Amino acid sequence: xxxxxxxxxxDSLGRHVLRSVRRRGIVRERPALRLVRLVGTVLxxxxxxxxxxxxxxxxxxxxxxxxxxxxxxxxxxxxFIRATGGSHAPEYAAWADSLxxxxxxxxxxxxLPREITIAAAGAAPEQDGPARDSLGRWIGGFLxxxxxxxxEALRIARSSPHLRYGGTIGVRAVAGVExxxxx
Amino acid sequence: xxxxxxxxxxxxVLAHRDDRAFSVLxxxxxxxxxxxxxxxxxxxxxxxxxxxxDAWVRAAERLARFAGRSxxxxxxxxxxxxxxxELQRGDVxxxxxxELSSPRDDVTAVDxxxxxxxxxxxxxxxxxxxxxxxDLEGFTHExxxxxxxxxxxxSKSQLARARRRLRRxxxxxxx
Numbered sequence: 054x055x056x057x058x059x060x061x062x063x064d065s066l067g068r069h070v071l072r073s074v075r076r077r078g079i080v081r082e083r084p085a086l087r088l089v090r091l092v093g094t095v096l097x098x099x100x101x102x103x104x105x106x107x108x109x110x111x112x113x114x115x116x117x118x119x120x121x122x123x124x125x126x127x128x129x130x131x132x133f134i135r136a137t138g139g140s141h142a143p144e145y146a147a148w149a150d151s152l153x154x155x156x157x158x159x160x161x162x163x164x165l166p167r168e169i170t171i172a173a174a175g176a177a178p179e180q181d182g183p184a185r186d187s188l189g190r191w192i193g194g195f196l197x198x199x200x201x202x203x204x205e206a207l208r209i210a211r212s213s214p215h216l217r218y219g220g221t222i223g224v225r226a227v228a229g230v231e232x233x234x235x236x
Numbered sequence: 237x238x239x240x241x242x243x244x245x246x247x248x249v250l251a252h253r254d255d256r257a258f259s260v261l262x263x264x265x266x267x268x269x270x271x272x273x274x275x276x277x278x279x280x281x282x283x284x285x286x287x288x289x290d291a292w293v294r295a296a297e298r299l300a301r302f303a304g305r306s307x308x309x310x311x312x313x314x315x316x317x318x319x320x321x322e323l324q325r326g327d328v329x330x331x332x333x334x335e336l337s338s339p340r341d342d343v344t345a346v347d348x349x350x351x352x353x354x355x356x357x358x359x360x361x362x363x364x365x366x367x368x369x370x371d372l373e374g375f376t377h378e379x380x381x382x383x384x385x386x387x388x389x390x391s392k393s394q395l396a397r398a399r400r401r402l403r404r405x406x407x408x409x410x411x
Contacts, residue, residue, distance in 0.1 A: 062270035066285055067262060070292040071255065079296045080255035143260040 064217065120199040122159065122227035123206035125213075128186075129193040133220045144214040152198070157209060161196035190221065197227070242308040246299055262292065265309055272313055275368040276320040278357035283323060291315035306379075313373065314383045317365060321384070324361035355405040363398035370395050 075082050152158050168184055185191050200206035203226060210222045240248075240260070248257035269288050277283035294315045295302075302311055356364055369375045369383070370391070377388040377395075384391065 060270075060274065060281075062266045062288065063281075063285065066270065066288055067259075067266060069285075069289055070262060071259065073289065073293045074258060074296045075255065077293070077297065079253065079299070080249060080258045081253045082255060143256045144263060146256075147260070147263075 120201040120205070123198050123200050123203070124223075124225045124227060125161075125196040125198060125206075125210050126192050126223035126225065127194040127196075127213075127215050128190040128221040128223060130188075130190045130220075133218055148212065148214055152196075152209065157198045157200065159197040159199060161194065163194045164192055193220075243304060246302060246308070249296075250300055258296065261308075265312060268309055269312055269316060272316050272368070272373060273320070275356065275372060276316060276361075276365060278359070278361075278364055279353060280357075283320075286323060287316050287319045290319040294319070310375070310379065313369075313375075317369065317383045320361070320365065352402075352406070355402055358405055359398060359401060362394065363401055366391060366394045367398045367402060371399075 071080075074080050149158070149161075170184070198206065198209060200209060203224070206224050206226075210216075210224050213222060215222055240257070242261060242264070245257040245261045248254040249261070266288075269291060270284065273284040273287040273291070274281070277287055291312060292315075295312050302308065356367065359367065365384070366380060369380045370377065375383075377391040380391045381388045386394075
């Protein structure tokens with residue numbers, strides 16, 4: 054009935070409030086915690102990863118048991134980092150928790166910035182930060198999820214708080230399972 | 237997954253100055269407080285931002301005093317009401333000006349349909365406050381009285397006058 058009832062709070066309001074309470078010493082700013090709890094949430098999957106996922110064995114305790122695998126690649130850029138200032142960690146955690154509880158997550162985590170590039174001739178110089186693509190973005194984290202089809206994978210990706218902070222998400226099907234369900 | 241309740245989040249803020257806990261608390265109640273602020277501000281975004289921001293900061297500064305006798309959301313709303321009242325204190329004259337004006341005086345579009353939100357926006361801040369709190373937010377007269385520092389009888393009589401005014405605005409502006 055009321056036209057202004059449905060307007061969401063502006064994003065700037067949350068940042069303004071958080072800045073103000075930090076400035077007053079009510080809360081302390083923590084280091085950026087991108088996807089920090091996501092790592093914990095899928096720690097079991099990481100163990101599976103170490104235990105042979107790469108060797109071709111199917112994870113035995115992956116949450117999702119049906120559907121195809123999709124990789125969600127979380128792209129960031131400098132404006133994304135500025136926009137979030139680390140305050141987005143609880144949102145990510147809540148989102149990852151709910152996704153994990155639904156059984157959709159197989160593997161995932163934050164990618165630390167330092168990247169070592171190797172080539173046949175040997176190790177190339179180590180980079181201080183992640184490799185940036187032609188748009189100046191880098192991958193800050195990833196998830197491997199189970200979804201019945203690409204539409205569902207996109208729906209899951211769109212539900213991520215990552216997009217609200219100006220990040221972008223690449224959704225890619227893992228080869229070999231797009232049409233046939235589990236390998 | 238267990239979700240920490242408001243009490244646990246407040247405890248984390250007080251004990252550890254945990255900004256993640258505060259962020260979760262903020263996210264949980266941000267939409268509610270924003271909409272309340274918008275209503276109190278009569279749809280004025282800039283004023284609503286000021287109301288919501290100051291309400292959050294004041295609540296954060298006084299978190300240790302939150303005793304849990306009411307829901308956190310109710311407690312938080314009290315700050316918004318008080319901030320709105322302070323900001324609108326300079327608008328006291330608005331009550332008189334509005335009461336004297338014809339309901340049709342400021343109708344700019346002949347075919348404009350004035351809905352409740354527009355009518356609310358045209359109410360004086362004092363009337364709008366009590367309609368928003370009682371009729372839209374569901375607070376009791378006793379709760380409103382505590383927020384506004386008046387007695388429950390005043391809240392009731394104010395609401396009756398505000399409803400009459402609102403009705404006149406709606407009737408006057410409906411084709």
